[in-house]
Amino acid sequence: MNFFFVLNGKTIKQILLILMASFFTAWFLFLGNMIQVPVFSAKDGPKAVYKGEKDIALTFNIGWGDEKAEPILDALKKYNVKSATFFLSGSWAERHPDLVNRMVKEGYEIGMLGYEYKDYTELEEEKVRQDIANAQTAFKKLNVNNIQLLRSPTGHFDAKTLKIAGRYGYTVVHWSIDSKDWTNPGVQVIAENVAKAKKGDIILLHASDSAKQTEKALPYILDSLKDYKLVTVSEMIANANTKTSEIK
Structure with a gap:
């Protein structure tokens, strides 16, 4: 018993x-x-962040051009913006080492926008890997190390993109607010598009030459965001849990 x-x-x-x-x-x-950072994801796989829990993240894409990046950096300095994330193509960074160095010195976060401006969803896996590898080489030569963020050059991505980025150790970053500045709709329209932002939003802006009105829109954009803290994307997603929506 x-x-x-x-x-x-x-x-x-x-x-x-x-x-x-x-x-x-x-x-x-x-x-x-x-407490969540909403993300896109491949099922049970790597994720793409498009929104945070709090604060606001300004992000600027630069894929090409020689004229607009420096004035935007000047404007950010003028308005005392300490935190922003620049997604740079490797080919642009190679041609503008001084501007890349300035971004780093002024404390801005650098993310990768591939090497060439190609739609990853239309490329075979090997071509996507090669584009990312070429960008890595370019940034390494510029002594820009520890890049953790990747934005698909055209903004289009799929499960393949997420998988490859994950293998390289990158987090794919999308956005929740599109300023549409690259369409040059007018300074006030750009500002109004951004003014829709709420806490946790990641805002897409451009500093390529195609975005001719972004610099002039910045004062209005920053005024509309004055009640929010501006952070880098990495700061936004740090210490946050995630939820996923399957990408096929």
Whole structure:
């Protein structure tokens, strides 16, 4: 009788431990869903962040051009903007090492915009890998190290892109607010597009030469965001849990 009593006691303890573990797991998952950075993802795979939990992230894409990047840097300095993330193509960075160096010195975050401006969803895996590898080489020569963020050059990405980026250790970054500045719709329209931003939004702007009105729109943009803290994308996603939406 004593033998069976001891065995049953152990079994009961094991069951209780399993139930307690299940309860706490469910509780932590519940809490995790209360603080989220929404992301796109391939099922059970790497993720692409497009929105944060709080604050605002200004991001600027630069794929080509010689005229607009410096005035935008000047404007950010004039209005005392300390945090922004620049997504640079490797080919542009090679041609403008002084501007890349200035971005780093002034404390802005550098993300990768591939090497050439090509739609990753239309390329075979090997071509995407090669484009990313070429960009890595370009930034390494410029002593820009520890880049952790990747934005697909045209903004289009798929499960293949997420998988390759994940293998290289990059987080793919999309956006939740498109300023549409590259269409040059007018300074006020650009400002109004950005004024829709709420806490957690990642804003897409451009500093390529095609965006001719972004610099003039910046004072209005910054005024509309004055009640928010501006952070880099990495700062926004740090220490946050995620939820996913499957990308096929």
